[in-house]
Amino acid sequence: MTLWLCQLVTSLQSCLQNKIYDGKTLTCTQTFENPMCLTFSHHCFLPSWLFVKFDVSFIVHLWHVFLNVHIKQALNFSDTYVVHVNVFVSLQVIKVYNEDNTSRAVEVPTDITARDICQLFVLKNHCIDDHSWTLFEHLTHLSIERIIEDHESVMEVLSGWAMDTDSRLYFRKNYAKYEFFNKPLDFFPDHMVSISSETNGMMNHSQLIQTFLNSSTCPEIHGHLHAKEQGRKSWKKFYFVLRRSGLYFSNKGTSKEPRHLQFIAEFSDGDVYTLLSARKMHGAPTDYGFCVKSTKRGSPRDLKLLCADDEQTRTCWVTAMRLFKYGMQLYQNFIQPHQKQKTPMRSISENSLVAMDFSGHKSRVIENPSEALSVAVEEGLSWRVASHSLFLYVSFRLVPNEHHHGCPVCFAALHMAQPWFHSKLSRDEAHRLITQQGLIDGVFLLRDSQSNPNTFVLSLCHTQRIKHFQILPVDEEGELFYSLDDGHTRFADLIQLVEFYQLNRGVLPCKLKHHCARITL
Secondary structure (H helix, E strand, O other): OHHHHHHHHHHHHHHHHOOOOOOOOEEEEEOOOOOOEEEEEEEEOOOHHHHHHOOHHHHHHHHHHHHHHHHHHHOOOOOOOEEEEEEEEOEEEEEEEOOOOOEEEEEEEOOOEHHHHHHHHHHHOOOOOOOOEEEEEEEOOOOEEEEEOOOOEHHHHHHOOOOOOOEEEEEEEOOOOOHHHHOHHHOOOHHHEEOOHHHOOOOOHHHHHHHHHOOOOOOEEEEEEEEEOOOOOOEEEEEEEEEOOEEEEEOOOOOOOHHHEEEEEOOOOEEEEEEOOHHHHHOOOOOEEEEEEEOOOOOHHHOEEEEEOOHHHHHHHHHHHHHHHHOHHHHHHHHHHHHHHOOOOOOHHHHOOOOEEOOOOOOEEOOOHHHHHHHHHHHHHHHHHHHHHHHHHHHEEEOOOOOOOOOEEEOOOHHHHOOOEEOOOOHHHHHHHHHHOOOOOOEEEEEEOOOOOOOEEEEEEEOOEEEEEEEEEEEEOOEEEEEOOOOOOEEOOHHHHHHHHHHOOOOOOOOOOEEOOOOOO
């Protein structure tokens, strides 16, 4: 809190040094009855991050004090003048939803960005900020949604909503938001990508990302898509081409000649959305639908509805459209959090910590770094053994009950408190939750099995497909274990199972990397 307060004071001082009394943001009025009494009206334009970390009333009060002192000093007023300052902060109340449709209303400045909103809820809910938290625009009446990019103004998004429609902001994780910068190969298959003749076709996928970011180069995405005919319910399959100038389809097979390409949409005044129920809502041939929606025209008939044959194809098109629209700005959004982490600040108390040995009758400072490391490892192992033994003692006992047939019964299911465990989640709900939080390798959750009581299921994403693995209980000499491979590898609890497969692939197609989590706003 002390660091944030210093940042606040520094920011306010910098605002004062930028001549806020130039007559635009700070105006002065003088009454005829008392010419020595001056009233200043200030329209406050402070950085949005201040409102994320501090209460609005606190900021306004501190800003009021700063202005009083600064005005007298800057304008060299004598003590005979009476200065009054009226501070006006432009704020607006917005409502944000999470996965279970619970919501929370917050008061924010009008220039706040999507990243600021995410930071606000991360701090208020004490979440781990792994840079995957994302704000979504959800248009219920159209059954579509999109990522609001981190740099976008939230108020500009809200201004495009019609008054009579159910439009919402959703806050949730999305591990795939910037994953194409890390693993372009998963997002851009070779058969869908063409590059300009200047590169002679020799380019790896990391260089491909650079061509998207460089306005002088022209990568091209092409392939077959289903398109809904304007004013009709039918869908037709065409060969589409995505270029920097816009989206086109060919009216003659796979020809890319200019006379055969028909213009569909550009992205300077439009955004790309995913269809949430393509078959049910729009009669699409598959569930992998997306659309281009103009920011100027929001009626359903103005949507450019498209549909892919599989998830990988849809992901390629949607990602390419985001890159064409925002270009280098997306990359800056991606690297900004990592740049802040390069120089972590350590507190004085942290620097003054020393290793201590309390094993004897008197404590002593451990000055040898090697000895300190070995003691830390030993204490960690002993804690693990002790806590595991306590868990076995508390959690598992044999109960002479005819309904359990002598099987161990879990009395303290520690996994219930883990963020990756979702107790009464169905298979379809698990599929939807993983899809919402990003179809990249390693996204997972654990849940109760709906078909086999007293067992669990691991739901895992791999190659943009969601697979489900049964976790079976194994009873050995009165102790209960869990296994994914018919008892070959056994674990005393689900926490150990998850920790093992986070480090080892084992029988799974990939390691467990990102857990699906839900929070209450």
